[in-house]
Amino acid sequence: MKPATKFIHAGAHPDPSTGAIMTPVYQTSTYVQEAPGVNKGFEYARSQNPTRKALEEALAIIENGQFGLAFSSGVAATDAVIKLLSPGDEVICANDMYGGTYRLFTKVFERFGIIFTYVDTTHSENVGKAISSKTKLVWLETPTNPLMNITDIAAIAALTKPKNILLAVDNTFASPALQNPLDLGADIVMHSVTKYLGGHSDVIQGALVMNDADLREKLYFIQKSCGAVPGPMDCFLVLRGIKTLGVRMKAHCENGRIIANWLRQHPKVGKVYWPGFEDHPGYAVAKKQMKDFGGMISFELKDDSVEEARRVLSATHLFSLAESLGGVESLINHPASMTHASIPREERIKNGLSDSLIRLSVGIEDADDLVEDLAKAIG
Numbered sequence: 612m613k614p615a616t617k618f619i620h621a622g623a624h625p626d627p628s629t630g631a632i633m634t635p636v637y638q639t640s641t642y643v644q645e646a647p648g649v650n651k652g653f654e655y656a657r658s659q660n661p662t663r664k665a666l667e668e669a670l671a672i673i674e675n676g677q678f679g680l681a682f683s684s685g686v687a688a689t690d691a692v693i694k695l696l697s698p699g700d701e702v703i704c705a706n707d708m709y710g711g712t713y714r715l716f717t718k719v720f721e722r723f724g725i726i727f728t729y730v731d732t733t734h735s736e737n738v739g740k741a742i743s744s745k746t747k748l749v750w751l752e753t754p755t756n757p758l759m760n761i762t763d764i765a766a767i768a769a770l771t772k773p774k775n776i777l778l779a780v781d782n783t784f785a786s787p788a789l790q791n792p793l794d795l796g797a798d799i800v801m802h803s804v805t806k807y808l809g810g811h812s813d814v815i816q817g818a819l820v821m822n823d824a825d826l827r828e829k830l831y832f833i834q835k836s837c838g839a840v841p842g843p844m845d846c847f848l849v850l851r852g853i854k855t856l857g858v859r860m861k862a863h864c865e866n867g868r869i870i871a872n873w874l875r876q877h878p879k880v881g882k883v884y885w886p887g888f889e890d891h892p893g894y895a896v897a898k899k900q901m902k903d904f905g906g907m908i909s910f911e912l913k914d915d916s917v918e919e920a921r922r923v924l925s926a927t928h929l930f931s932l933a934e935s936l937g938g939v940e941s942l943i944n945h946p947a948s949m950t951h952a953s954i955p956r957e958e959r960i961k962n963g964l965s966d967s968l969i970r971l972s973v974g975i976e977d978a979d980d981l982v983e984d985l986a987k988a989i990g
């Protein structure tokens with residue numbers, strides 16, 4: 612089945628009691644049992660909920676996986692993966708990743724004795740060199756937030772597979788419409804569902820998708836034991852969001868292409884970060900592992916001051932100044948003071964994230980209006 616069809620039909624079964632075409636919101640905490648231990652597969656809603664079950668089935672199908680698990684946020688999904696580990700275990704991760712992931716690793720899990728090693732994963736040999744006998748997990752994000760760095764998932768999988776090291780990929784930026792890490796050898800795909808999967812800026816949610824049944828059992832055990840599950844209404848909204856993922860991503864990519872090229876020729880704009888440029892260092896890998904290049908773009912201004920960046924950030928009207936991404940409406944963000952403020956300045960600059968960097972989440976409005984908005988703001 613082609614992706615656009617999957618997005619609409621994945622996990623959708625007419626409701627057994629009424630025939631309702633949409634999975635109902637099963638807003639319940641518990642289920643009446645016929646006799647002690649005799650039930651319909653649903654006992655308590657932290658462990659099982661029919662709306663969540665339909666969504667988890669859909670998540671698995673759209674990522675070409677066997678099993679899906681939904682969590683109350685993207686970071687809760689990441690948290691569940693790290694809870695597979697024990698003190699002394701080592702994780703190799705990208706030195707340029709979502710600020711909240713970095714914060715979770717350094718401020719929470721380091722205290723529990725998990726060791727995190729940060730490397731530039733865009734060169735897979737760096738991961739190879741960092742692997743030790745204690746390495747249990749490699750955590751990747753591609754494209755990265757906000758510098759759009761590209762890591763070759765298949766090349767890293769070739770290093771982790773023979774050593775039985777788990778490979779997890781944060782696939783939030785690409786979405787399942789553009790990239791399917793399990794097909795490239797990853798063991799776990801993580802999503803901040805909040806972004807493109809939800810697609811309408813109205814839900815916080817996370818997801819994990821995997822193929823291995825044992826791994827699914829371990830992660831399900833963590834999901835129900837730690838309890839970071841999404842509510843049924845949020846699952847319903849995401850089931851609805853996924854239906855339009857195909858058409859939305861097509862529009863995000865089209866607008867992204869127009870805006871990236873427009874920014875690049877603008878006399879006041881400096882470096883533009885977008886993996887669809889042929890001279891982007893990750894272009895060849897992106898072309899190989901992604902279906903298109905997405906609607907996330909970052910850029911610097913030639914006047915490289917925080918003041919000039921602040922001026923532009925406050926001057927757009929269609930691009931709303933906000934954190935998050937992946938919704939139908941366009942957003943503009945200042946990573947240094949917003950999404951990535953939790954990373955110490957020194958670390959940020961070292962990793963190429965300058966004070967004046969501006970990140971765009973290009974929405975699906977008419978591209979002419981978006982260009983006009985940016986043109987007026989940049990001046």
Ligand SMILES: *Cc1c(COP(=O)(O)O)cnc(C)c1O
Nearest residue numbers: 684685686709756783803805816
């Ligand atoms: C937003 C985001 C997260 C965290 O997800 P939440 O749903 O906000 O908890 C993780 N990774 C990336 C790439 C993100 O953009």
